[in-house]
Amino acid sequence: MIYEPIFQSVIASFDKLWKFKVRGNSLEIITPYVTTSQKFISVFLSEKDNEYVISDGGWVDSNMYESILNFEDDIFNRAFFHYYNSFNIKEVYGFNKVKYYYKKTSKAFAIPSLIFDLSNFIASIISLSEIDFVDKQEKETKERFQRTANSFIQSIVPEDKLELGAYLGKNNEVRISAVIRKPKSKLILIHYITGSTPGYFFNSITRTNFLFELAAKGLYKEQIENKISLIDNIASGYNPEHFNSSLRHLLENTHSEMVNWSERDKLKQLV
């Protein structure tokens, strides 16, 4: 076959993309899978109690690939869970509340298969996060507020009592910006409201209204002690007069409270 030398050189070239680094008791495997942001995917192999774990090392959640997963966006959310379910991915929280995506097996022969699936999954979701499903300014506004609000809440709530971006219920439908666990299994829900334009800001209010309604009817309805909207009142889309009636509707309809970002210290009393 005339193409055999070329085929052999393709294989050899791909082979050279596999690299490794020893990290304590784990092995970082640099794979040939790449994102559209030009990052090669690394996965981390470890063995414990006769089981092999392949994880992302917490790199997706700790922003190692410099991509923020925008779960607030419905299109992103649906696409993400398509990959998550198709590749049968598991997740768990590790050090400093960093989320790990992983797969595990007790059979050594299955390791390549798990590496294949996890690498494909990571490359897919990181590339997916590069797509602007919403306009750039809106994406940046949301990411900025999420980052600063998360840091603030982390500074006032003990780490083991807080879950950021938490799902309530089975079907990953209700995602709340922050959930705080209180004594006697009670929960406080905090959802962020922001937007780069009045239109996006209004959508954020209606979405919060809807999520609080769903939460009040869902699995955890008995446990919910309080629901709080954290309002980004320095966002460019915020206009207090414009949103007076819709914010009042949100508070009355869902029996919730609101705190403006400029008065965020009030949250300390509420949580």
Next chain:
Amino acid sequence: MSKELIPEIKANYAFYNKVLRERKSVFDSLISIEEIGNNSNVLESNNNIAHLSLPNAIVLRINVKVNNHNFFQFKLRCTDLCAVPFFRYDSDGDTHRNYDESIPLEDQQVPAPHFHYYNENGINIAYKTPSLLDENETKALEDINICIKHFCHEANLRLNDDDFPEIQILPGQIPLKVTSDDPNSNVNFI
């Protein structure tokens, strides 16, 4: 190519070269890294850098991972040029692809540690210096205070005349070097 291509750098490449290549000065002889950064997993410091012919300051940001002090980044940012760092060093982390069909595939892959700069097309390029291709020197460069000198050479950055700044990580605390390099350790994979 998304974030890998920065149009402002492509459009102002002569200016980019000037900012990167010409001598810059750092004023702090001792840089303390103790603040938590945007991301709660990293410590951060920001220090102003002066460039002879630029009115606005350049900022040197240093990030160190909270649970692994051998994992650090040096980033130079100049908001007159673009929002992202225009030059940087990663001691560890993801492996970069220099997307260029004119070079062999395996040569497009650049694992950390590596530097990043932008080429004349405004594309982010990772590279290793001869020191980073040498195993022993790479080992020595895991020390942040040796590595900052290497970074200063590459970025043409000096303290006053011909000296380099010293870095202290969490200076107020017991000098315990945290080097948790194994990301799977202490995680309960249920």
